[in-house]
Amino acid sequence: MHAAAVRSRDYTPVLILAFCLLWSSAFAAAKVALAYCPPLLLLAGRFLLAGTLILGACALLGQLKRIPAREVAALALMGVLNNACYLGLSYVGMTTVSSGFTAVIISANPLLTALAAGPLLGERLTPLKLAGLGLGMAGVALVVRSRIGSGAEDLTGTLFVLAALVTLAAATLLFKLVRTGAPLWMGSGIQSLAGGLALLPVALMTESLDAIQPSLPLAAAFLYLTLGASVAAFSLWFFILSRASATKASALHFLMPPLGLMFGWLLLGESVPPLDLLGIIPIALGIRLVTTGGPVRSGIGR
Template identity: 25%
Template sequence: MRKIPIRTNIYDEMKNTIRQTYFLAIIACLLWSTAFAGIKIGLEYTTPLQFAGIRFFLAGIILFPLVKNRKNITLAIKHHFWLILKISLFQTMILYSLFYLGVSLVPGAIAAIFIGSSPLFAAIVSSLMQKNDKLTLPKMLTISLGIAGIVLIAYHKEWSDKDELKQLLGMGILIAANISSGVGNVFVSRQKGKIPPTTLNALQMSLGGLVLFVGSLFYEPFTGFNHPPAYFISLAWLSFLSAAAFSIWFKLLQRPGVLVSDLNIWKFIVPIFGAILSWLLLPDEQPELIPIIGMLIIAVSLIMYNFVNRKARIK
């Protein structure tokens, strides 16, 4: 008789943890969805890698005062420097170098498709690197359905770009960026308990941002800081959202039982939020039937994915 309430309590606790994880994942994705407008504003006044470098360096600096025990910073650098370097390399340096370069080579519609397809690449990378996160056929089908929704949202007349070689190169670079992000996610997930999420995020972003900025000086002319308020507002917002969203994401990746592929599926809602924000904030953007259908398809894919996961947990 006593076993029934114990099992029920464990099951209820698991459900509450899952719901909280999903809620926080949605918050992180909502923050990321605002980044595209901020990047577009900032790049009117400076070069891509410089802007990215300053953004992530400031994001890391913002987090340092939030580290509860300052000794954690020293201990993390002393005992886990190479782990921090690996995560910073894949999660900030390589990812955003390739991201900005790829976006500059392809039309916006194609860039949106490849950026939106990151959950697929995260699932593939995680299935190759982690034994407990295999890519099953139902997962593959639901992820593919989500990517179909991304394609519809991103559909645009720019799709018929004639510069095929440049476009193919850009696509390849964006695929490499998605793979880098997936590898970074796996490294974060693997180090559960070694470094507190806020400490890890502060160190990897400040290091990655500094390397991006210094590296940019060899390829891009230094634009200085004599810019209008719009630049600094966009930089401040991007730095804040990076610090907040990545801290949430790192915390979720380190939770027991959270798989990289399951968490990254929520990134499908980034283009949904991004499109809605564009319709609300930009006067030239209006809702269209095809993107709305794409949003509905993504919603269905998320429901299906969670249904598949629920069945697996019950088993």
Template identity: 30%
Template sequence: MKLFDLGELLTLAAIWGASFLFMRLGAHEFGPVVMAALRVAGASLALLPLLAARQGLAELRREWRPLLFVGLLNSALPFVLFSFAALSITAGLSSILNATTPLWTAIVAWLWLSQRLSPLRMLGLALGFAGVLFLAWDKASFKPGGSGWALAACLLAALCYGIAANYIKRRMSHVGALTVATGSQLFAALMLAPPALLLWPAQPPSLQAWGGVALLALLCSAVAYILYFRLMLRIGATNTIAVTFLIPVFAVLWGYVFLGEIFNAQMALGCAIVLFGTALALGLIGAKKKKA
């Protein structure tokens, strides 16, 4: 991997790690649905002119049905779920649970696309979810004030990402990356607009909350998607997925620096188990190298 590509990978991880911080800044004032709606609406406004400049609007119109499905599972639902989780759990813990996305992706590919899993990869899946249980066992209270629903929301969001990734691979390999990125944000915005209008906060949100939403939309959605798909083209999917392992590092760092969140020994150990299991499940550890 070239030094420039490594720099972009680290930049992407830093941006997506910060998204959990920005959600914490605005979720309480906007509410999860409104925050997610503003995020995808802002990203759409930023990406549409770029797609138009590259003559991609015809493809967007032609592929609107699959893009609607991707918008639901890759943006609308997970953004609402992570914004909901931001109401009660730390940015660091949300990011660690988000790191289970490759595990869900592998399970969906196994069940839907009949992709074989080696014993080592199955061990990785088991370890990854064991790490999640270790993280959640003393926090998963579904009583009022508990974090159980927030933890479940993060895992459900990661599952949505896993389904969307496999759907794109199976049904949308012929569609341009920028079209997928723009279409997913646009259709997510259209789906979330009606409930967002109904749930609009009675009290005007603060400038800090608006700043968090703006950064989510422009930096963590529009810019991040462009970086992500550029890396996919240049260094391949396997190398790009390494961003999954870096996001919790930055999320924990930003949460500690800007929100004073604590990263304790249990979270550190649980994070290590989740990421090690994910590496096994992806075949990044123990994979046999082919001879040149």
């Protein structure tokens, strides 16, 4: 009976914590790498290597399976949105804005997801969940207004990160809309490879290979971004999405502001204004309401 209890134990909370730590720390690691390498070349190399590693591991473990071309195309589109567009725009933005500020903006993903999840996925938000989303976004808005108003962040870089937020929300919804028979890791590998292939020609046309400055910090950050973020974090994210509604899963992004600010401060010495800390309070309350405010019903299979 004890063995059965161990087998049935739900490790999802542990996986969620691991995802949040990997995802939020990747912003600071990216900021380190961007000091030595142009953003699109960095991402193209990261995605191509991650996709090759994941699909190679799938082949060794017997997890590669034949799926219809339509599903491959859908996974490739999600890869372009999730990797090439979301992170491409984020990294370009992070060349002029801080990593912690980027994490705060991206944490607004639940609001966009919730607004579209109703008509597209049939998800219904309870009043408590709506209140949680409102509180969370109020906290995000407080931080954004503080940073932009004080001139601490670049407006153009902020617009790039906001565009990245839109593509991330679109990718989240697309994942919930599309059914695929591909194993989780195989799907993640296809998406990474698609993102890398989409970014590579753009990177080669707009950035110079001579701008890359080989160094130990670049190598360490690149490996962390590839193995920790692209391989581990994205696989965990799709696992979480496959087990939760789009709105509830996206609510995890409300954890990113405090974690992103913390990693930016610890690793990069980025300043954390008092209003940033004040903004974390409604964000934390929003997390609790969104994740515990009653069931979210969906007409789409989970």
